[in-house]
Amino acid sequence: MHHHAPRSRIPRSIAVLAAAALAMTAASVVAAAPASAATTTVAINGGIVGRTFDGVGAISGGGGNSRLLIDYPEPQRSQILDYLFKPNYGAAVQLLKLEIGGDANSTDGSEPSHQHVRGDVNCNAGYEFWLGEQAVARNPNIKLVALPWTAPGWIGGGNFWSQDMIDYDISWLNCAKGHGLNISYLGGWNERGHDSTWYKNLRSALNSRGFAGVQIVGDDSGWSMADEFGDTTLKNAVGVLGNHYVCGYLSQADSCSTTSNARNSGKPLWASEFGSQDDNSGVVPYIRTVNRGYLDAEISGYMNWPLIAAITPNLPYSTVGLMDAGSPWSGAYRVGKNLWANAHYAQFTQPGWKYLNSSASGYLGGNRANGSYVSLKSPNNSDYSTIYETSGTTSTQTVNVTVSGGLSTGTVRVWSTDMGSSNPSSYFVRQADIQPNNGSYTLTMQPNRIYTLTTTSGQGKGTASSPGSSSLGLPYNDNFDGYAVRKSPRYFEDMQGSYETRACAAGRSGTCLQQVAPQRPINWQDDSDAYTLVGDPSWNNYTVSLDVNMQQAGTVTLLGRANTQLRPQNRQAAYQLRVTNTGGWSIVRHGTDNSNTTLASGSRAALGLNTWHNLKLGFSGTQITAVADGVTLGTANDGAFGGGMAGVGVVGYQTNQFDNLSITPNAGPVLSVLRGAESGRCVDVPGASQTNTTQVALWDCNGGVNQQWVATGSRQLQVYGSKCLDVSGGSTADGAAVIIYDCTGGANQQWTVNADGSVVSVASGKCLDATAHGTANGTLLEIWTCNGGANQRWSRT
Known part of the structure; x- marks a missing residue:
């Protein structure tokens, strides 16, 4: 339990003004004033330090996820790269993990090897070296990590844990060096356990072949390597302990874990892969992971999988990452909320900062249901930043902050993101500054937000915008x-x-x-x-x-x-x-x-x-x-x-x-989308399912076959060439689900597409309707009495 110290004495006028200024942006989107929750006293003492912060970032690889980025036209390609890497612009990625390709699929594609056959080295293979160059050009301080998922078949006669693989890794490091890339960290085999002897041999080989400064991450599978650290050679070989999804896989990341052996190993602990969630809807587990990972498990480095979904939308995880960019022919891309969650750390901290412990970091009101906060201080021993998240709450959260231990008591700058908003203008917004009084100040935070409070300056929000998406023309x-x-x-x-x-x-x-x-x-x-x-x-x-x-x-x-x-x-x-x-x-x-x-x-x-x-x-x-x-x-x-x-x-x-x-x-039936006038999103078969009775929903228009509808001469709207837009059970009632089903010719599968944009069921005379005027991805579709609403109007383009 966190015990609350007495409230700091600060003038009421400053407290009220600061709280009001910070709440102004949120007030326009919150329908009713949220209830107030318990107040938390946050004592930020620069003398009570914890672990060293190693950075927040993401993974290019595992695999093929960045493939189409290099094919983007300018200026969009540079805009995307700026959003990812440029300091004080977007995500400002601090740790970038690059896949060491091995000619085999590692989730969304196969990344090319730099050595398809033994001895034939091509240091210009693929796009990971290019991406690393682009990252370093924008941020020379970025830390690069390398890890293989696969390997060519000649390696070790099919045995990954072989001298061949050590030599292969080192040849890749030499290629990286030739591209001007300094690799700071190297892993073993993604999520495939470890061979302790191999790790020790890798350390010896790195030391003897010019890469003594490269730290080894063990083992990107679990924490069990720490259980073997009675072997001092192994312990000395490994620089970082890395595990994946330490706050749960595809969870809301409410809590995170490690082991006592890992925590007491003396090694930095990393969430060396987390994420795997949509670049917008994954924002809550994103910020929870990077906050609660430290609070629960003393994790000090974080890499989201993946960096970007630069893949076509028919592939798995096509909207997963910090942003997505699957349409290089049009230049279209989407900047996700996850990117701004990363910015809330990376624009306000740097690797080498120190976490601050005691009540400088914790759970609001001592209750994880209220949200969490983490404070870090700069090596200059003056600047500090605190990152708060109020995810999942319905009440405002008030913090009374006192600053001591040599930290700056000057102006505190405030940035916030409304995680519940679908409006990008609500993400990463500069709010009114706070002027502490003798090192004390108060902040009242709205529900479901990220706030960063900092004494640093220079932060910024990129302004580049995506063009509209269009298809690749034929021929x-x-x-x-x-x-x-x-x-x-x-x-x-x-x-x-x-x-x-x-x-x-x-x-x-x-x-x-x-x-x-x-x-x-x-x-x-x-x-x-x-x-x-x-x-x-x-x-x-x-x-x-x-x-x-x-x-x-x-x-x-x-x-x-x-x-x-x-x-x-x-x-x-x-x-x-x-x-x-x-x-x-x-x-x-x-x-x-x-x-x-x-x-x-x-x-x-x-x-x-x-x-x-x-x-x-x-x-x-x-x-x-x-x-x-x-x-x-x-x-x-x-x-x-x-x-x-x-x-x-x-x-x-x-x-x-x-x-x-x-x-x-070729000539043939014309496929087109059904785009909602109110939402701008398309009628979509979720998960590209071909299962009868699957209810259709709104989703970002992405050109997928599950969004392509043929209007037939018999008034059907067909998808996949064999399934028809249908009303569940042939119902004519308001609210009946609109589904797909094998085409039967029934009136419940017949629709009239009108010039006013309405799509009317022949059987009921009712309109295709986005439930309750929903506009978010996943909003289910139904029939409803036609009323001319924007949620009942659809265009075919």
Whole structure:
């Protein structure tokens, strides 16, 4: 329990003015004045120090999450990078973890190795070194961390805990050094336990090969390494103990934990991965983790997974991070509340500051339900910052603050974020300054806010704004000749294996695309065929054409209408044209359950090896056509997938080459969105579910196939080509849920789309309605008596 000291004596006028000024912004959004909760006395004594703060930041990797950022046009690319890294602008990330790629999927994609085969080192592989350079250019004081999730198959004959892996890590560190990057911390194997002997050998190798200053993080899986610190060689090898989701996975992070052995180890303790939540709705667990992690477990370093969701919206976790940017062709991006939660720390503290203990940090009113606060002081022993969070409360919280121990008693600057608001102008707002009286002041805080109080200055909120999102136009072509070799072509997202530009083989000049991982990698999640996706998930009626040169016996795949992917990456919904070197072919529907349904098959003359052939896979409505070398192989009729990306793959890890990608539009039913006039959000099938009775909801418009609706001649609104917008149970009552269901032709699946924007159920005469005028993501849709409200008006663009 926290015991409250007597209230500090400060003039009532100062207390009232400070509280009123801080409450002004919130007053306009809180409908009724919140009840008042207990007052907390906060004694900030610069002489009562705790652990050293190591920083707050995020992870690029685990994996592929940053992929599309490098393909963004200017000025948007620099705007995004500024929001992430530029001091006093946005997140001001202090710790940046980079994935050491290994040619295998590590959640949202496969990050390329710098050494696909033993001894062939390419220090310009991928985009992580580029991202590190961009981060350091904006903030030279940023601390860089490196960690592998996967590794090429040649490592240790398939054994990760091998000397090969130590050498591989050090070769990556040498590459980083060549890019001007000083890596401060290196981990072992993400979430795969540890081999203590390997960690000791890694320390010896780092010391002897020029990287004695690199600290080892152990073990990114749990706290158990601390239980082995009776082995002093192991203890001395490890610089930091790191664990993941110390406040719970996908939880509200109410409480956090460590172990006594870890806490007493003498090592810094890190939440070396936390997060995994939407960049807006994850803000409460975000700020709770970085506050309560210290209060409950003395955690002193934090990295959110991931830094950014720069991936197309059909992939898992496409809005998870500090911000998301999945539309490089339009330049559109979203700055999340999570980014401002990070700013509430990183713009007001720096690694090397000291946490302040006793009542300088704690739970408001001694009750974690009221919120929490953490104070830190600068190495100058004068400046300090306190970060408060009042998440989950319905009452105002008042703090009486006294400052002592040599800390500044000067002006206190106040910044706040309304975590419950959907208006970005309510995030990271400079409030009225407080002038302490003899080191004392009072602050009254509104519910569900973050507040940072600081004696530092210079903070700022970035002003760059995103353009509107738009789809990638067709036709789209890439002959790969415009790239240097060993590059990832624009808009390609590798899912497994690694696709790079290489000199064309088999008598063809110029540059081609090649799958260059020649064997199964050491995977972090399940294995799959090596494949890559390209383009916009909103594409629907098109033909994808590609030249193919098979280097080894096996099967090549051409993908179309690739839409929802579930984990692991073998659960990629798509149509595939599969062709073997001996001439066997099939049109296959691959489902999110990793099933293959053959829709058509046959054989043709052998393609052979080391010779070029052209393959095409075309879509028009439910008609699918496969062509090889200008001759139709076969057709199929299937309506499971209404749209999605193109892609190319191999069954296994053959090093086949590809050239002259061409994606051309076809005639067919027009897919369009239903965008709410009041919310600006789209009618969406949650989780891209294809399960009958799934209730539709509002969600940010993202071009996903679960937001694409075909208005048919029979008044249906179809999604996925086979499901219809329906009213649950055929009900005609106000409030009846609007769902998807197999198309039956019933009146409960018929809708009239009117010029005024209303979408009216033929069966009931009632309107498609966003429940209770909700505008937030996840607002469920229903039918309701038509009233002309903005929550009943929809546009098709």
